[in-house]
Amino acid sequence: MNFGYTPEQEALRREVNAFIAEHVTPEVLHDKEAQDDQMHGSGVADPFGPNMRELYGKLQARGWLGIAYPKEYGGQGGDRISQYIVEEAFMRVGLNISLSGSGAPAIMAAGTEEQKRYYIPRLISREITFALGFTEPHAGADLANIRCRATRDGDHFVINGQKIYTTSGHLSSHIYLMARTDPSLPKREGLSIFIFPMDTPGITVRPLWSIQNNPRAPLGTTYGEARTNETFFDNVRVHESTLLGGENKGWKVAADGLNLDRVGAFRYVMSIRRDEDMVNWVKTTELEGYADNPAIRDKVAELWIEAQVCRLMTMRSMSIVQRGRDFTYEGSAEKVWAPEHGVRTTEAITQMLGPYGQLLRGSPHAVEEGVFAHNVLGAFQSGVNHGGVTIMRDQVARRGLGLPAMRRPKAAAN
Amino acid sequence: MDVLLTDEQEMIRETARSFLEGECSPQLVRAMEADPLGYPPELWRKAAELGWQGLSLPEAYGGSGMPLVYLGLVLQEVGRAVAPLPLHSTAVAALTIAEAGSKAQCEAILPGVVSGDTILTWAFTEDDPRLRPEAVTMSAVQDGDGYVLSGRKMFVDDFAAADKCLVVCRTAPARGGSGGLSLLIVDTKAEGISHNPLITTAKDKQSEVVFDRVRVPAADLIGRAGEAWPVVERMLDRAAALLCAQMLGAARKDAEMAFDYAKMREAFGQPIGAFQSIQHMCSDMVIWIDGGELLTYEALWRMDEGLPHGVEVSQAKAFCNEKCLASARNAQIIHGGIGFMMELDLHLWYRRIAAWGMRLGTTYEHRARVAAALIDYPGEVVLGQPVPVAGALPEPERRVA
Numbered sequence: 001m002n003f004g005y006t007p008e009q010e011a012l013r014r015e016v017n018a019f020i021a022e023h024v025t026p027e028v029l030h031d032k033e034a035q036d037d038q039m040h041g042s043g044v045a046d047p048f049g050p051n052m053r054e055l056y057g058k059l060q061a062r063g064w065l066g067i068a069y070p071k072e073y074g075g076q077g078g079d080r081i082s083q084y085i086v087e088e089a090f091m092r093v094g095l096n097i098s099l100s101g102s103g104a105p106a107i108m109a110a111g112t113e114e115q116k117r118y119y120i121p122r123l124i125s126r127e128i129t130f131a132l133g134f135t136e137p138h139a140g141a142d143l144a145n146i147r148c149r150a151t152r153d154g155d156h157f158v159i160n161g162q163k164i165y166t167t168s169g170h171l172s173s174h175i176y177l178m179a180r181t182d183p184s185l186p187k188r189e190g191l192s193i194f195i196f197p198m199d200t201p202g203i204t205v206r207p208l209w210s211i212q213n214n215p216r217a218p219l220g221t222t223y224g225e226a227r228t229n230e231t232f233f234d235n236v237r238v239h240e241s242t243l244l245g246g247e248n249k250g251w252k253v254a255a256d257g258l259n260l261d262r263v264g265a266f267r268y269v270m271s272i273r274r275d276e277d278m279v280n281w282v283k284t285t286e287l288e289g290y291a292d293n294p295a296i297r298d299k300v301a302e303l304w305i306e307a308q309v310c311r312l313m314t315m316r317s318m319s320i321v322q323r324g325r326d327f328t329y330e331g332s333a334e335k336v337w338a339p340e341h342g343v344r345t346t347e348a349i350t351q352m353l354g355p356y357g358q359l360l361r362g363s364p365h366a367v368e369e370g371v372f373a374h375n376v377l378g379a380f381q382s383g384v385n386h387g388g389v390t391i392m393r394d395q396v397a398r399r400g401l402g403l404p405a406m407r408r409p410k411a412a413a414n
Numbered sequence: 415m416d417v418l419l420t421d422e423q424e425m426i427r428e429t430a431r432s433f434l435e436g437e438c439s440p441q442l443v444r445a446m447e448a449d450p451l452g453y454p455p456e457l458w459r460k461a462a463e464l465g466w467q468g469l470s471l472p473e474a475y476g477g478s479g480m481p482l483v484y485l486g487l488v489l490q491e492v493g494r495a496v497a498p499l500p501l502h503s504t505a506v507a508a509l510t511i512a513e514a515g516s517k518a519q520c521e522a523i524l525p526g527v528v529s530g531d532t533i534l535t536w537a538f539t540e541d542d543p544r545l546r547p548e549a550v551t552m553s554a555v556q557d558g559d560g561y562v563l564s565g566r567k568m569f570v571d572d573f574a575a576a577d578k579c580l581v582v583c584r585t586a587p588a589r590g591g592s593g594g595l596s597l598l599i600v601d602t603k604a605e606g607i608s609h610n611p612l613i614t615t616a617k618d619k620q621s622e623v624v625f626d627r628v629r630v631p632a633a634d635l636i637g638r639a640g641e642a643w644p645v646v647e648r649m650l651d652r653a654a655a656l657l658c659a660q661m662l663g664a665a666r667k668d669a670e671m672a673f674d675y676a677k678m679r680e681a682f683g684q685p686i687g688a689f690q691s692i693q694h695m696c697s698d699m700v701i702w703i704d705g706g707e708l709l710t711y712e713a714l715w716r717m718d719e720g721l722p723h724g725v726e727v728s729q730a731k732a733f734c735n736e737k738c739l740a741s742a743r744n745a746q747i748i749h750g751g752i753g754f755m756m757e758l759d760l761h762l763w764y765r766r767i768a769a770w771g772m773r774l775g776t777t778y779e780h781r782a783r784v785a786a787a788l789i790d791y792p793g794e795v796v797l798g799q800p801v802p803v804a805g806a807l808p809e810p811e812r813r814v815a
Contacts, residue, residue, distance in 0.1 A: 001417060001418065001483055001711060003415065003711070003712045003715045003716070004415065004719065081415045088798075272797050276795055276796060276797055279788050279795045280794050280795060283788075283789045283792075291790075294782075297781075297782065297785035297786075298778060298782070298785065300785055300788060301780075301782070301784035301788065302732070304788060304797075305709070305729045305733050305784060306733075309705035309708065311798050312417065313704070315415060315417045315708075316418070316708060318415070319415070319418045320418070322416065323416070323418065329697075329700070333697070333701045336697065336701055337701055390690075390694070393690075393693065393697040394697075396700060396701065397690075397694065397696050397697045398693070400697070401673050402677070403676060403677060403693050403696060404677060404684075404685050404687055404688045406684060406688045407684055
């Protein structure tokens with residue numbers, strides 16, 4: 001048991017922070033905002049931007065991208081904690097350089113040697129990005145109930161169907177798609193994951209607009225995305241080599257991948273940034289009496305303690321990954337606690353701000369560029385996406401505690 | 415950074431668990447609730463054979479010199495079994511003697527603690543239940559080669575069983591704040607001491623102890639007269655963190671009883687554990703207990719590392735107070751009517767979890783300490799980095815205008 005960092009890791013943190021102060025310039029942040037604009041708009045050919053590209057070059061040169069990935073796949077062969085330290089520092093200035101949500105952990109876990117050699121270096125450099133094609137309009141959280149079909153045709157599959165909430169699908173180079181490959185098998189056993197380019201013929205992406213779309217939130221403040229998509233597959237032909245983890249193995253590949261995808265700085269920093277903002281606002285506001293108000297002080301401390309639990313649960317997940325162990329319920333537990341905590345903090349601070357809590361970015365008199373108002377529109381989204389908190393609680397209860405599944409009612413006798 | 419238990423730590427825990435599963439039945443717990451001493455000497459002796467009393471005491475006095483985290487793991491198991499042992503009170507006092515006592519005091523007392531022959535306790539609280547120096551009014555007047563102690567202490571653990579009691583008192587008039595406090599080692603059988611057992615929800619052994627002109631030799635003063643507050647504060651912090659461990663052990667076992675019941679009990683044609691309303695209660699319980707455990711281990715680990723730990727202790731205790739009780743309440747709800755019945759053992763856990771949450775700092779007190787550290791000192795806070803200052807339980811001096 002060790003809750004500390006090594007002197008080398010502490011030195012790395014200082015080095016990264018110094019680098020950020022020097023190299024994460026207003027121009028880089030401008031590129032990031034432009035990137036967000038594209039995310040929220042129609043998309044352009046180069047979503048990266050020249051300054052961001054240059055920053056990535058510097059990060060690559062310093063060996064700060066994909067630290068914990070093996071060298072043969074373009075990583076640095078380093079430790080997971082060091083990777084976390086770098087990712088956390090960048091998340092704090094609104095830049096997600098991590099591979100959380102990238103599909104890389106799932107490919108490392110389930111991919112063929114060829115897939116790992118092709119995808120991992122390109123995911124690290126952002127040459128390839130995935131949109132996640134999981135759920136469908138009728139399925140929602142009941143992922144095993146999807147209908148999108150991949151029908152075998154020799155050494156190819158032909159995909160037909162519709163996906164929803166394919167966030168960044170209009171910008172991503174590739175899609176990470178779950179489809180049904182064998183309808184004769186029980187629901188979870190007939191599913192497969194495919195990874196292939198978005199420019200494969202037969203794919204159509206249409207925008208869906210979330211309540212967060214306008215005006216744009218400041219960097220690093222949104223939990224969901226302003227624009228998401230629905231994506232249609234019309235006789236999309238892909239080679240069988242695009243299967244990830246084998247035919248009809250998709251359920252486990254997806255479940256393990258989702259767990260691994262959640263681990264790290266990205267979701268953690270999302271869930272606790274507002275705690276820091278709240279404390280720092282309370283202690284610097286010129287409004288009289290806030291810092292002395294016992295009700296506010298008690299609430300601030302309560303939320304801060306909850307945020308520490310977010311941090312420690314992240315550390316626990318990292319420890320599990322670092323030891324090469326499997327999750328039973330710990331990833332799901334974190335995915336219940338952290339998003340719900342983020343909501344509680346957001347709601348508390350808007351109660352401290354009162355009517356100013358409504359003001360979005362761009363409004364006269366917006367507080368802190370309207371971050372809290374934007375969070376009101378989006379904080380709960382983190383409790384819905386990527387496995388909602390109700391499903392996560394099911395998983396804690398079933399996988400973690402071994403509670404039973406509901407008995408099906410007997411078919412009526414006739 | 416690896417917040418999971420090491421193999422050695424797992425082993426300590428497993429050993430303690432299987433020992434108590436064999437030796438400490440709910441029947442024994444019930445019997446000890448009615449016993450005036452409140453602990454079975456045989457079990458206490460066996461615990462000493464396992465080295466529990468001396469686990470984190472220095473090797474020079476026969477202890478094992480293990481980090482506090484290890485003692486926390488053992489106390490977690492004591493809590494799990496709700497074992498009626500005066501281990502928490504003895505350990506808290508013994509660790510304070512080991513930290514701040516003279517060599518002669520350590521030599522006189524600690525070997526007896528390690529062997530299981532000596533039981534210790536400590537006394538801080540009086541009329542004012544808050545854990546702050548101003549709450550101590552009991553006076554120790556210097557008289558020749560000693561002190562004369564008069565006053566009343568409340569909520570003293572295991573006093574009837576204890577041989578010695580560390581008493582926090584004032585050897586000088588309260589100069590405001592933390593000045594003037596002293597720590598005396600008092601023989602529990604000394605003339606002028608009387609005690610009244612309190613009747614508590616946990617049915618544990620807490621006493622009101624009255625000191626009527628009790629003479630204490632000057633040699634039994636720990637450290638320097640009037641300067642005990644830093645030592646006392648660390649004692650209170652250790653006591654709170656170790657109580658968190660004990661509470662979490664109890665809450666984990668209590669929750670597991672509810673999970674097992676939910677798998678077995680059928681209603682509406684299902685095991686009730688198949689209903690999501692029950693499943694989601696259960697998943698919250700395990701999330702809360704895990705969270706409390708992580709906070710507590712971090713606080714204990716920081717103590718072992720010699721790092722500031724006041725805020726971390728308060729984080730753990732504030733969280734455990736609320737969440738362990740919430741979990742135990744859920745366990746009662748899941749059990750339905752039978753959970754309210756004396757014949758079911760569940761209440762042995764519920765009553766203690768509820769009681770321990772009221773002791774060694776309430777949720778509000780501990781949150782006030784966290785808030786003070788966060789708000790009252792200049793500089794931005796960053797989660798995961800040290801806060802500007804780990805203040806004492808009393809309001810620290812405000813440095814922000």
